[in-house]
Amino acid sequence: MFGVELRRRRVAAGKSLMALSGDLHYSKGHISKIETGMKQPTAQFARLADAVLDADGALSRLVPADLPDTTSQDDPLVPLWDLPQLRVSRTAAETVAEDDATEQLLRAQFDGIRDMGKRLAPELVIPALTAQIQVVQAVLRGARNPETRRRLGLLAARSVEYMGWMAQEAGMQEESKKRTMQFAALAVAAGDPGLASYGLVRRAELAMYVGDAISTVELAQRALRDPHADARIRGLALHRLAQGYAQRGEYSLCRAALDDAERALDESSSDAGPGGPVLGSSTIADLGAVVAGWCLYDLGRPAEAAELLERALSRTQPEARRARALHGARLALAYEAAGELDRMCETALQALEAARPLGSTTVRSQLSRLSWAVQRRHSHRPARELHVEIIAALHDDPV
Structure with a gap:
């Protein structure tokens, strides 16, 4: 049947x-x-x-209704994979789950881990995030109240999504895809299919960073077709769509997607997302300017790109190292293409300074592109010196 x-x-x-x-x-x-x-x-x-x-x-x-045993290995709200389970007694887990302070503590811990992710290499963040997810697993097994299980399930989903992002930053692409798919499944299990559509946005972002414009556009369009996606998710999906179109050189479609994204994000609340902090970047004050600048560079309009990226970076907090490194490297690329070599060198050195403690694969991808671009400027002495610095950063061995 x-x-x-x-x-x-x-x-x-x-x-x-x-x-x-x-x-x-x-x-x-x-x-x-x-x-x-x-x-x-x-x-x-x-x-x-x-x-x-x-x-x-x-x-x-x-499907026959069969109430799950909250201690079962098959609990759909518990993210199961190759993480050791904490050995916590059922009584202890149930008692902790009934305490309202537990969820607040777990959310505060998650916020702290995200702050670590802005400043530290992903290899230093992943162990703390793993421990966070293990604790949420244990508490979920003891939770009996449906609303408590829903909220903890959403927190578990958001934690797993962030694990996928840290895996991406560490250069583990397949692991990142796996965690992103687990995030979507957990969001649905927790009763929020709209949040699950954000998994498509994240997969579109993964495709965009490896230059797969076709998949970027397709995944973003799938997220936009999801009737459960809220305004924030639609806005972020439209950003990915615009970036995919830009990689394909389709200016009109890119511009339309950027305009639609601005309207969607204006409709949304950026205070918080389901189960945790705001979805997408929380460190870029002018996200639209960053994405538009990123697109314009791919569309062969570097001067316009530089203007927008410069504006967005000027409003980005100094402690947001990851954002400053990634978009600073992109800005340096725009300055190079626009022939503003002194500004390229100044911006690139600032991006390198922010990038050094991060070990970010996405940042390294932009620095690699910059390395190739700078090579053709060998007659410009500061550019030659910059090239040496970029090569040193790209070949920095792990401790």
Whole structure:
């Protein structure tokens, strides 16, 4: 019965098995076996399918209701992977989960870890984040109150999403994709399919950084088609869409996406996101200027790009090292392309100073591009000296 209904709704939505596989993060073969009745769906699978196919719980109702044991390894709200579980007694976990102060402490700890991520190398942040997720796992197993479980589930999802970002910064692309998909599944399990659509935005960002413009545009468009996505997520998806179009050299489409993003973000509240801090960058005061500047550089308009990036960086706090390093390197690239070599050198040296303690792969990707660009300016002595500094930074060995 479930398989027949799943196929009916998939066909009505105009989705192929391959498309649904990408949406649900299950293999095409697995979904095919469920549709033909060869495999029984889990409750988690049904919830994901409900959200993707906008079935309003119809598919979940076809799966036998079986209340989960909160200590079970199959608890859909507990992020399970290769992390050792903390050995906490059921009584202790239940007592801690019932204490309102527990959630506040866990949120404060998460905020502190995010502050670490602005200043430190991801390899130094990941162990603290791992411990945070292990504690949330343990408390979730003891939580009985549905609202408490929902809030902790969202916090778990946000923590896993941040783990994906730190993995990206550490150069672990496959690990980053894996954590991002886990984040989306956890968000749906916690009852927030809209938050899950942010996983598509993050995957679009991953594709953008490796120069995969086709995937960047496709993933951003999928996020925009999600009826559950709120204004903030739509705005961030439109930013990724604009960057994908810029990589493809499509100015008009890029400009339209930037304008739509500005309107969407104006509609949204940037105070906080589901389960934690605001989604996307919390350190860039003028996010629209940064993204527009990034796009204009790819569109061959470096002078305009430099003006916008300079404006945004002037409003970025000094302690936001990661943002200053990444967008400072991009600004130096824009100055180089615009022929403003003295400003290029000045900006690049500031970006290098911010980048040194970070070990960021995304920053290194921009510094690598800058290294190649600076080489052609060999007749400019400061540029030659800058090239030496960039090469030294790129080949800095781990301790």
